[in-house]
Amino acid sequence: MDKKIIIFDTTLRDGEQSLQASLTVSEKIQIALALERLGVDVIEAGFPISSPGDFKSIQSISKIIKKSQICSLARCLPEDIDIAARAMERAINFRIHLFLGTSNLHIFSKLKKSFNEIMDMAVSSIMRAKKYTTNIEFSCEDAGRTSLDNLCKIVETVIKAGATTINIPDTVGYTTPTQFKKIISTLFNRVKNINQAIISVHCHNDLGMAVGNSISAIEAGAMQIEGTINGLGERAGNTALEEVIMALDIHKKKFNKYTNINLKEIYRTSKIVSQFCNMPIPINKAIVGKNAFLHSSGIHQDGVLKNRENYEIINPNSIGLNTCKLNLTSRSGRAAIEYHMKEMGYKNSDYNLNELYIDFLKLADKKGQIFDYDLEALAFFKKQQNIEEYFKLEYFDVQTKLSGLSVASIILMCGAQTNIQKATTSNGPVDAIYQALNKATLYPIILKKFHLEANGEGKDALGKVDIVVQYKLRNFHGVGLATDIIEASAQAMINVLNYIWKSKQVNKELEKKNNI
Numbered sequence: 001m002d003k004k005i006i007i008f009d010t011t012l013r014d015g016e017q018s019l020q021a022s023l024t025v026s027e028k029i030q031i032a033l034a035l036e037r038l039g040v041d042v043i044e045a046g047f048p049i050s051s052p053g054d055f056k057s058i059q060s061i062s063k064i065i066k067k068s069q070i071c072s073l074a075r076c077l078p079e080d081i082d083i084a085a086r087a088m089e090r091a092i093n094f095r096i097h098l099f100l101g102t103s104n105l106h107i108f109s110k111l112k113k114s115f116n117e118i119m120d121m122a123v124s125s126i127m128r129a130k131k132y133t134t135n136i137e138f139s140c141e142d143a144g145r146t147s148l149d150n151l152c153k154i155v156e157t158v159i160k161a162g163a164t165t166i167n168i169p170d171t172v173g174y175t176t177p178t179q180f181k182k183i184i185s186t187l188f189n190r191v192k193n194i195n196q197a198i199i200s201v202h203c204h205n206d207l208g209m210a211v212g213n214s215i216s217a218i219e220a221g222a223m224q225i226e227g228t229i230n231g232l233g234e235r236a237g238n239t240a241l242e243e244v245i246m247a248l249d250i251h252k253k254k255f256n257k258y259t260n261i262n263l264k265e266i267y268r269t270s271k272i273v274s275q276f277c278n279m280p281i282p283i284n285k286a287i288v289g290k291n292a293f294l295h296s297s298g299i300h301q302d303g304v305l306k307n308r309e310n311y312e313i314i315n316p317n318s319i320g321l322n323t324c325k326l327n328l329t330s331r332s333g334r335a336a337i338e339y340h341m342k343e344m345g346y347k348n349s350d351y352n353l354n355e356l357y358i359d360f361l362k363l364a365d366k367k368g369q370i371f372d373y374d375l376e377a378l379a380f381f382k383k384q385q386n387i388e389e390y391f392k393l394e395y396f397d398v399q400t401k402l403s404g405l406s407v408a409s410i411i412l413m414c415g416a417q418t419n420i421q422k423a424t425t426s427n428g429p430v431d432a433i434y435q436a437l438n439k440a441t442l443y444p445i446i447l448k449k450f451h452l453e454a455n456g457e458g459k460d461a462l463g464k465v466d467i468v469v470q471y472k473l474r475n476f477h478g479v480g481l482a483t484d485i486i487e488a489s490a491q492a493m494i495n496v497l498n499y500i501w502k503s504k505q506v507n508k509e510l511e512k513k514n515n516i
């Protein structure tokens with residue numbers, strides 16, 4: 001049996017479809033590049049029929065990614081398949097991923113068809129996909145609740161029709177590891193042509209068993225694991241890939257399997273996904289949570305000091321968790337910044353040294369000492385706030401007091417020429433600033449989410465604000481980072497306002513093009 005486990009990442013598809021605010025094309029590209037650096041074998045880049053934005057992102061990712069295979073999801077419908085192929089036509093290596101419900105529940109109450117009709121749809125869709133590629137994955141949606149007889153029948157039929165990867169999803173996270181292992185073993189025992197395809201699994205986490213089920217499937221012979229970074233995904237999420245990868249690594253003697261993953265990229269990839277997706281990582285999350293390598297009790301601390309292995313099964317350095325603390329000040333030069341970014345694993349092309357140096361000097365003036373996480377956050381935020389700056393906050397002042405109103409005044413630059421001055425009162429300083437900005441732009445927005453967290457440690461930490469704002473039924477995500485949490489909050493709103501402004505420009509251009 002092949003020893004390699006194929007890692008199939010669906011952060012940009014299953015993960016993205018669960019987010020409050022969709023990712024922009026440039027955010028998806030950044031994530032795809034991080035996944036490629038991590039070494040995932042397949043990147044499921046989206047579901048192109050679902051929106052023009054998804055189609056465009058898949059097209060762009062297909063042009064940029066060189067090493068990982070690109071995959072697009074399609075229902076068993078001709079237009080889905082054609083559009084999936086079109087979105088990936090520039091990819092070096094691509095896969096069409098077909099899916100169709102196979103449980104009685106899905107067949108009768110969702111698709112309103114018979115099992116035989118489902119079999120026919122599956123076969124004709126594989127035939128259509130074969131016009132474009134021989135790399136075809138077929139997913140038996142809701143396989144976890146499909147009768148074993150029907151599952152064996154459909155798997156045998158789709159392999160015969162030409163599907164090269166067969167995915168067995170536990171779509172609603174219903175099974176337990178013993179049950180799921182039995183499903184996979186039954187397929188290996190009963191399906192005659194099973195060895196002509198790669199068997200894959202895709203587990204959801206509704207009962208908290210996604211990773212356990214994936215591991216039990218490997219024990220039964222599965223060769224591809226689908227999942228997402230940090231376990232993002234529909235409802236309770238998907239299999240957290242970093243957990244499966246580390247379980248295989250820690251128990252390599254037992255499993256006798258390997259992956260192509262560059263373990264040192266795990267921590268960084270997890271952070272990138274968390275920040276772009278605006279999905280904070282729970283502090284006690286396995287592998288990548290803040291507390292995953294922290295020892296609190298005296299007995300544990302003593303044990304670790306004597307021998308790390310007393311209480312640690314994973315060396316944090318092995319997943320790229322950087323424990324070095326820099327100590328840069330405003331007297332440090334450009335070369336020092338470049339050197340330390342390199343030490344942290346960043347290539348020159350990952351950031352703009354000139355911009356980073358200017359931001360570093362501003363921060364060093366305010367903060368004194370700059371640590372590794374500050375430098376990383378500055379470089380990262382520049383990328384995340386990567387949008388034309390039409391609105392700029394020229395000035396703000398907020399007065400606030402215990403049991404009284406807060407008063408905010410602002411000067412907002414709108415383009416290079418115009419500036420608008422506004423003042424408002426509210427029951428809190430952030431709301432006062434947000435209302436003043438609202439008065440200046442007159443955009444009918446609704447604040448849906450406000451999240452503030454400390455980036456760094458102790459009193460020197462930077463304030464990081466993530467907000468989600470609804471504008472005309474579309475959600476926009478904005479970020480802000482500053483030593484002052486009011487400034488970080490204002491920056492996050494300015495970031496959103498610039499996204500809204502940009503989307504209005506794009507719409508105007510489309511209207512002009514279509515002569516509406």
Ligand code: KIV
Binds near residue numbers: 140142167
């Ligand atoms: O959960 C699921 O069944 C899916 C399929 C589309 C593979 O996401």
Ligand code: ZN
Binds near residue numbers: 169202204
């Ligand atoms: Zn899924």
